[in-house]
Amino acid sequence: MSKQREEAQAVMKRHMGLKASARISNTVIHIVLVLMAIIWLVPFVCIVLQSFRTETNPDGTRVTWMVPYIVPKKWGLDNYVNLFKSDFKDWYLNTFIIALVVAAVQTFIVLCMSYTLSRFRFKLRKGLMQFMLILGMFPGMLTMIILYRVLKDLGLTEAHAVPGLILVYVASSGMGYYVSKGFFDTIPKTLDEAARVDGASRAQVLFKIILPLAKPIVIYTVLTAFMAPWGDFVFARYIAFGDSSGMNAAVGLWKWLTQDMINLRYTMFCAGGVVVAIPVAVLFMCLQKYYVEGVTGGAVKG
């Protein structure tokens, strides 16, 4: 046995010691994380499980209320079938239309806005940016009553709440330019100039040069634009004003939580919750990679 080898063994032992302590702390951390994950996931798991619950009572009616156990005794899709036989399909469609239109229009506006503020130099550019910053500090809820009156006078409440809500969500979208402008600032201006020299118009520069480079930020913008109206409750409730045909899914489902309906609708309510979560979950799973890039991408420069 050479000395060298002994030394190597000693080093290895030291490493083993390190490894062992690292392993212990890792285990502890993982246990804590698992516990946290369980606590966090339990409500979601419960909702999903409840939505598949289809037991029947002795008299043949369905057990549609809250029960003291989590795992269904009888599985089935009845809740989902009933859900789409109810008004929920209208609410869901409303929510979908609103979210899609808002996602498209808002993305377009935000990207154009960011590009303009990033590349153009015009009078009062700074002033405009500061003004929008200050404007953005007012809570949007403050304007609710005024907006309601305006929309009502335009006839965009109750049964026509969908275009009204789209208008509300889209109206201030230009102010959400910060993240994408930050990202655009990191794209070298020389690219623009080269394209301009080759005869491209400003619009062509945006759509053919900048946007392909800014894919994460585009996706981030689409996602955030989609999410906000998807989960909105306060505005949507106010503007629908009790008219079922103008409600979105959140408001409609909330209507089921009255004393005399909850026992009849509880499992359907859970199914509704799951159905509402699906598109968002799918979107996030597909676009997760870009989303993280997008959130951090724009943060390099303000």
Add this chain to the structure above:
Amino acid sequence: MNFKRIAAMLLAVVMVFALVACNDTTDETKTPTGGNDTTPATQGNQGGSELAGTYEIKVWCAEKMVDLTTNQIKAFNEKNTDGIVIKATVQNVSEGEAATQMITDVDAGGDLFCFADDQFARLVQAGALSKLGTQASEFVTKNNDAGAVKAATINGEIYAYPMTADNTYFMYYDKTVITDPTSMDKIIADCEAADKQLCFDVGNGWYLASYFFGAGCSSDWSTDKDGHWVVNDTFNSDEGLIAMKGMNKLMSSPKFDSKSNAAEFDNGAAVVVSGTWDSSTAKSILGDKMGVAALPKYTVDGKDYELGSFMGYKLVGVKPQSDAVKAAVLHKLAQYLTDKDAQIERFNTAGWGPSNLEAMKSDAVQNDPVLAAVAAQAQRAVVQNVPDGWWNLAAALSATAKETGDEAALKEALKTYNDGVELLKNLKPGLLFVGAWNGWNNAVVEDTYILSGDGDVLSLTLDVPESDYMGGRIVNNGKWESDKGYAQVTTGKELAKDLGGDNPDNNIVFVEPGTYKITINTANNEITLEKVG
């Protein structure tokens, strides 16, 4: 340059259009509300031609009633001989929600709407209900249960049509467990023997009152013409003590559970005290085992007392209309929707108990076990007539009854309750100063700062301890919103922080801790702040 000019022109055109659009629609939809209380509402069967026409109306009712109401209106169109054609949009706005929606925007509210009687006063105040004419009032008083009529009356005037008289609670039980549903002691014993829960939500003032009413106490609040409370509250009495002891007996049982949902039968309960809304759930779970009964007797010191309850009603209201003819038509429809047949239909569809005297006597209603229990319970029920601030006071009673059966402690709790009641009914000098120093509490007596004094000028001296937010507001007894605050401070403004626009609650926030004297002149709401230490 050219582009700018075109853009400017386009903008101008767009703006003009927007304005025009605004004007047009407002003119169309503008319906002055509240001003036509004197409209002679529906004239019974007078010659119909005046009312003939097509009316587009909006009706608000609970989800369970949407289909039925639509059909009833269809039937009304076919049956009426006046040539009235009603095109109704029936929307699902629950009775609990209707008042809030209505008050938010009376204009956009339902022309006919169903609501629970505890919102009645609010709706009248907001001008969301039109007064009934002589004949309509007669229709209501002649056909309906006296309690229901009282619930639709304010200052001697009737403002709504009673639709149900069933919003009370009684007992659903499992016949295989409960041997004698008339005695609370036996029920408790049965539940303990069978290891099954006894669900009675006495932690909630609404249910808790049943013990007090049973012992012979009352809590009835109304206001006189000047807005002063006229209160008859006798909870703090020997009878009240009996009720507390009875509650303690129930709450100290290990099988007692403060819940009120019939779904608890699936969760091992043998008794659930709940209302008609739970009948289908209870029936589904228990099937033939289901028993329904009025609340039992409870026994204290060898004497029996029958548990009472609150009674609530659902009413149909007509929104004030600018068009007198339309108003008359709406009143006619409201009568149709609350007459005997409509109420029986409602009973058949959803088990709602009628307020119409004849409907109550019909065979179907008489033979229904649930409504039999409602009827039995109604004999000892009291129309719910308490202010918002009352619920917390009452709930505090059950907290004590749960902890201890000691007579002195129970008496003490009743005394605290009574102090709260005194405070609550003391509306005239009933301005309080609540804030961070007392945990924003306006219900617990010891902790509350009352502004007192003679005549219009009220004052209060209080210590403001050092804290993150040394602010508070002057509120009316039992209320939270303040219309008296920073804006009206005339003297000593420098002692309070100027929060600028960021003060929607009109709070007074002191700059530094110390002892302050706050004076308010209620005649003109001028507030003076002084630092006294």
